[in-house]
Amino acid sequence: MSGINIGLIGFGNVGSGVVRILRERKTLLGEKMGLQINIKKICDKNLQAKRNVSVDRSLLTNDPYEVINDPQIDIMVELMGGIHPAKEYIAQAIKKGKSVVTANKALLAQEGGELFALASGRGKTIHFEASVGAGIPIVKSLREGLVANKFNGIFGIVNGTSNFVLSQMATSNIDFSDALAQAKARGFAEKDSSLDIEGIDSAHKLVLLAYLCFGKLVDMKDVFVEGISRISLSDINYAKELGFSIKLLAIAKRQADELEVRVHPTLIPQGHLLSSVDGIFNAIYVSSDLAGELLFYGPGAGQSSAASAVVADIVELAQGLKAGLFRSTFNTVQDKLIRKLRRIDEIESRYYIRFMALDKPGVLAKIAGILAQAGISIASVTQKERRKAQIVPIVMVVHDAREKDLRACLSAIDRLGIIREKSVAIRIEEV
Amino acid sequence: MSGINIGLIGFGNVGSGVVRILRERKTLLGEKMGLQINIKKICDKNLQAKRNVSVDRSLLTNDPYEVINDPQIDIMVELMGGIHPAKEYIAQAIKKGKSVVTANKALLAQEGGELFALASGRGKTIHFEASVGAGIPIVKSLREGLVANKFNGIFGIVNGTSNFVLSQMATSNIDFSDALAQAKARGFAEKDSSLDIEGIDSAHKLVLLAYLCFGKLVDMKDVFVEGISRISLSDINYAKELGFSIKLLAIAKRQADELEVRVHPTLIPQGHLLSSVDGIFNAIYVSSDLAGELLFYGPGAGQSSAASAVVADIVELAQGLKAGLFRSTFNTVQDKLIRKLRRIDEIESRYYIRFMALDKPGVLAKIAGILAQAGISIASVTQKERRKAQIVPIVMVVHDAREKDLRACLSAIDRLGIIREKSVAIRIEEV
Numbered sequence: 001m002s003g004i005n006i007g008l009i010g011f012g013n014v015g016s017g018v019v020r021i022l023r024e025r026k027t028l029l030g031e032k033m034g035l036q037i038n039i040k041k042i043c044d045k046n047l048q049a050k051r052n053v054s055v056d057r058s059l060l061t062n063d064p065y066e067v068i069n070d071p072q073i074d075i076m077v078e079l080m081g082g083i084h085p086a087k088e089y090i091a092q093a094i095k096k097g098k099s100v101v102t103a104n105k106a107l108l109a110q111e112g113g114e115l116f117a118l119a120s121g122r123g124k125t126i127h128f129e130a131s132v133g134a135g136i137p138i139v140k141s142l143r144e145g146l147v148a149n150k151f152n153g154i155f156g157i158v159n160g161t162s163n164f165v166l167s168q169m170a171t172s173n174i175d176f177s178d179a180l181a182q183a184k185a186r187g188f189a190e191k192d193s194s195l196d197i198e199g200i201d202s203a204h205k206l207v208l209l210a211y212l213c214f215g216k217l218v219d220m221k222d223v224f225v226e227g228i229s230r231i232s233l234s235d236i237n238y239a240k241e242l243g244f245s246i247k248l249l250a251i252a253k254r255q256a257d258e259l260e261v262r263v264h265p266t267l268i269p270q271g272h273l274l275s276s277v278d279g280i281f282n283a284i285y286v287s288s289d290l291a292g293e294l295l296f297y298g299p300g301a302g303q304s305s306a307a308s309a310v311v312a313d314i315v316e317l318a319q320g321l322k323a324g325l326f327r328s329t330f331n332t333v334q335d336k337l338i339r340k341l342r343r344i345d346e347i348e349s350r351y352y353i354r355f356m357a358l359d360k361p362g363v364l365a366k367i368a369g370i371l372a373q374a375g376i377s378i379a380s381v382t383q384k385e386r387r388k389a390q391i392v393p394i395v396m397v398v399h400d401a402r403e404k405d406l407r408a409c410l411s412a413i414d415r416l417g418i419i420r421e422k423s424v425a426i427r428i429e430e431v
Numbered sequence: 432m433s434g435i436n437i438g439l440i441g442f443g444n445v446g447s448g449v450v451r452i453l454r455e456r457k458t459l460l461g462e463k464m465g466l467q468i469n470i471k472k473i474c475d476k477n478l479q480a481k482r483n484v485s486v487d488r489s490l491l492t493n494d495p496y497e498v499i500n501d502p503q504i505d506i507m508v509e510l511m512g513g514i515h516p517a518k519e520y521i522a523q524a525i526k527k528g529k530s531v532v533t534a535n536k537a538l539l540a541q542e543g544g545e546l547f548a549l550a551s552g553r554g555k556t557i558h559f560e561a562s563v564g565a566g567i568p569i570v571k572s573l574r575e576g577l578v579a580n581k582f583n584g585i586f587g588i589v590n591g592t593s594n595f596v597l598s599q600m601a602t603s604n605i606d607f608s609d610a611l612a613q614a615k616a617r618g619f620a621e622k623d624s625s626l627d628i629e630g631i632d633s634a635h636k637l638v639l640l641a642y643l644c645f646g647k648l649v650d651m652k653d654v655f656v657e658g659i660s661r662i663s664l665s666d667i668n669y670a671k672e673l674g675f676s677i678k679l680l681a682i683a684k685r686q687a688d689e690l691e692v693r694v695h696p697t698l699i700p701q702g703h704l705l706s707s708v709d710g711i712f713n714a715i716y717v718s719s720d721l722a723g724e725l726l727f728y729g730p731g732a733g734q735s736s737a738a739s740a741v742v743a744d745i746v747e748l749a750q751g752l753k754a755g756l757f758r759s760t761f762n763t764v765q766d767k768l769i770r771k772l773r774r775i776d777e778i779e780s781r782y783y784i785r786f787m788a789l790d791k792p793g794v795l796a797k798i799a800g801i802l803a804q805a806g807i808s809i810a811s812v813t814q815k816e817r818r819k820a821q822i823v824p825i826v827m828v829v830h831d832a833r834e835k836d837l838r839a840c841l842s843a844i845d846r847l848g849i850i851r852e853k854s855v856a857i858r859i860e861e862v
Binding site: 021025028029031032033034129134135136137140141144145146147148149150273276277283288289290291292293294295296297298299302304305307308309311312315316319330331332333 | 462580704736
């Protein structure tokens, strides 16, 4: 049976999962593919760390060039993470004629333009199934399964940590900091959780999802990102009373000839499947023109689920290499309907708004008056029980409004003497 | 740009969708793949029917051998349906060196063994993405995306008609016949809906899903099939009170070294995503050992969604053919853990049971006594309001019991003078 040689850079959690699967499933994969995948070299800067897989000492190195420069290695698997030197290693491997598998969403979101172009120019591919939704085959589904489709939008719960925190707040009726502490205690959040909680990780994944759907690699600086650290338990509860869940949603959607790309806490109707995605699970909702509305759901992290995706990528590349396939994946083609990005100021959305106002006659009239002047119409309003002396929460849902107009109104309202805390506005997505 | 020629047999609803997509997306697909897909011949017995796509008269024929025998046609797309002569046409096309795309679940479930072996022996493949879940890329996901996984089970809502009927019963509080009439009025059920309602269509799809997960093409006669026509509104409502939805579920799951393959109405906990799948939507829940618990959701029928899947199959085959790939898909390998099928008598399950009993003292004691003697323990029991003179429904949930034992108990109980209607038992699946 013929064989394909791989070299691995990064022998951490996911890396050791990949090695374990390739070893334990060698026969199964061999039978399915009619070829063997051989691990020829594994590079990590720390070769002493304890791992749940043991490998022959001769495979190990801490010199990445033993992978990059080895002409017998067909596929380089990059699982070291970080931007530099991962980017340089990948670029060099491609120049040496290798195909690449990576789970490095941050790298591809920030430097993908250069790397994808380099690979494409050399007839090579960079596979990245594990970088979004771990073991959920969303990259393959968008690229191959839905190859004939045009997309209206993609809506993802793609960060397990944030989703766990929001779910815990809602189900255990606890505030943000307690829920985050629980996530850390249970190993669902890192010590520095800001990348997850502030939406950056979701934004990296969104850039890749938008690239797959719309063929456009959006610059990270053009992605609007707002995390969940300012979501209060009271907003979760008020939203629930209104029939909504709050989720950190990564959204890329086409509106006429513009593309919106944004990550933020979002009210989702409780009847929608996305609102039932709890805990560390991920789900990606896809609106396509032929196949319709689809949802892909599964664990968004974990050693074996991410490794499952990495191995699927290796297998696909290996199968293509065996056949001498020039390019084992499709070209990414930009959606010709899209002319430009729509900035967050220009989006139109329904909003949930909470004002903390003095409990005095005429307050609501003043607020409503400012909104009315801007042409923003109110769908529902409830004055809640008084929480502190003289201050009452007023919870409102407004019909479609332009973000810029709404923000201007909120600034004006917040300057009124009757408002005692910065008003909160959360976008509602009908999905 | 090089080209791949296809021939189509069956120019009905899905067939005309495929032709429309291949034409309207010719540029897009060409850019993505670097090759053109040309429709060389379209065969249908009725060439006069009105279709929402117009094609050059010279492409049309009613002789299938103009497709089968044309050496320039690389891929035959079979969308005529039925077992014969579709089977013979596919076999002949493979013998003539063609690869095949089909949406014909009934054919593959019944005759797949012969056809898959024929294709495999000739280095050809039969692609069938559209045969399960229409545009949901479930076949590709199981075969490629989850290539390294072993599966514990697969649980599918795979018949949109049945799911619509059950959803309507639950949400509109109407009985089976009214819900079925609504399905027919809205075009979601055929005039003869028995294939859908009695679970046969689900069983066809289940055979294919089990084949993909466990590598074993189970004989249709070994699939336990029970439809939804005997589900009463009262059972739906009692189940709801107990925290369950009733869905027609297609289940293939491994229990130790045995495989269970069955289709039947099933109580699913309301917290589970599958219980929220309503209307004509399909969803397939996959339990895999590496990627974890996954759900794939989308419309289960429709011209463009099925055609989306057919085109994806054509594209995948065309890409492989372009590269001279011997076989563009993986071999199916039987799960070595599985030694035999478990018959329905031998399964273990929790059950929902409804007895219609005389409203007399001692009735419950007699029922419970018979169950206790068989070692079946009761999890909960409720005596409902009396519905007819002297007759009360007793609704019970029992802990895990062997089907054979439970059936024996129900027979014994039904023979008691105190029972006035055949008792109803519905399996509960924890998923």
